């Protein structure tokens with residue numbers, strides 16, 4: 001099995017000179033000393049080394065095969081994976097990720113539709129990773145699509161109008177969650193393509209001086225794969241997520257001559273990218289000297305933007321991360337290109353701790369997915385216990401069932417303990433199911449209510465008596481919201497299944 005990269009992988013892609021740049025007589029100022037090597041030279045003298053470098057002639061297939069496919073397949077081992085495109089506006093991020101895919105696979109299709117094809121080849125049995133696991137393995141695939149526009153998060157799969165697509169993000173005991181985000185179960189690549197095309201059509205887009213179809217938001221397309229493998233002895237469930245992050249392009253306001261809405265967007269985009277840059281710099285300094293005192297005490301400011309909060313587990317967290325840094329080769333863009341390359345160079349030092357997600361305490365999955373993991377874990381533990389008791393009981397009976405010996409007393413104790421634990425286990429699973437379902441329902445309701453409380457600056461605002469009525473309604477909604485939030489917090493503080501069944505560990509160690 002291939003090893004897991006522990007630092008963020010960084011691949012740089014140099015796009016070809018655009019027609020506009022050629023017409024302006026721009027020169028290429030970025031080159032590769034050797035065509036397939038990892039080195040790159042900018043301005044003739046500044047040299048960088050990355051995990052991979054793709055020149056202007058590199059095809060979409062080459063980028064996918066060399067840098068992405070092996071990471072996509074890590075999903076099936078239970079690892080979370082994040083692929084993140086970064087770069088100046090118009091540098092080729094959306095082209096490389098394939099967020100603007102039109103549903104037809106061609107040589108120009110980006111890595112996202114290619115990854116979906118590979119995922120469903122495994123899920124639908126056309127390709128197998130581990131032949132021994134062929135039998136008894138089942139999969140469930142769920143996808144979601146969100147965008148961060150001007151520090152608001154929108155659900156791109158929602159059927160509602162733009163304003164009602166707003167969702168909140170929340171920190172929970174199992175990481176960052178987005179309550180109310182639409183999660184769609186999908187069963188084929190084609191079905192997922194349709195969702196991708198539909199979601200992408202709702203993205204905030206506008207022409208800029210650098211790109212006539214510039215994306216003005218950051219998007220995150222997530223594919224979650226739940227793999228359940230059953231054997232006669234036990235059952236293993238892994239849940240892993242693959243995020244495709246298409247960041248909005250950085251842009252110098254002076255150069256773009258943006259004004260009005262475009263200028264406001266640019267300022268917000270640059271602010272979020274600055275927050276991301278700060279997180280990368282801090283993590284890079286920690287990664288460079290991981291055992292130093294300062295590394296242990298340094299604070300990483302994930303909370304500075306929604307983007308960094310959502311990417312927290314991908315940067316310095318438990319996932320395998322690939323940054324695709326996209327650059328223009330034109331001398332006209334040299335300053336932005338150097339800035340992207342320095343940003344990417346720093347990201348190379350970030351250390352992650354990729355972890356397989358097989359336990360119910362994972363940060364992956366929906367509430368119900370996590371619950372199903374818990375139940376499966378408990379079922380396994382119970383099954384092992386039953387087998388052990390059956391074996392010992394048989395040995396006891398084979399010895400004539402002499403009830404007077406120490407062994408028989410131990411056996412009786414063990415059987416009584418098993419009965420008690422079995423009862424405890426049943427009631428804990430039931431209680432946990434009820435708590436988790438109630439938390440999930442309350443949280444979803446919370447996610448739907450919060451956007452209603454926000455003021456949409458684009459809507460005409462009420463005044464006079466109407467404004468007073470709206471204010472009252474808003475204040476009543478806030479109270480309900482607060483009640484919900486307290487309820488969710490209280491539910492989360494209740495003992496978890498693993499805390500309640502701690503005696504099992506004692507029994508196992510007998």
Ligand SMILES: Nc1ncnc2c1ncn2[C@@H]1O[C@H](COP(=O)(O)OP(=O)(O)OP(=O)(O)O)[C@@H](O)[C@H]1O
Nearest residue numbers: 015016089090091092093094095211214215248249
């Ligand atoms: N490697 C490439 N080969 C051919 N064309 C490319 C390549 N990279 C980008 N392009 C073209 O360049 C243009 C800009 O690319 P794209 O929209 O992907 O940029 P972007 O970085 O996503 O920009 P923004 O941040 O403004 O959304 C598109 O017309 C795209 O087709």
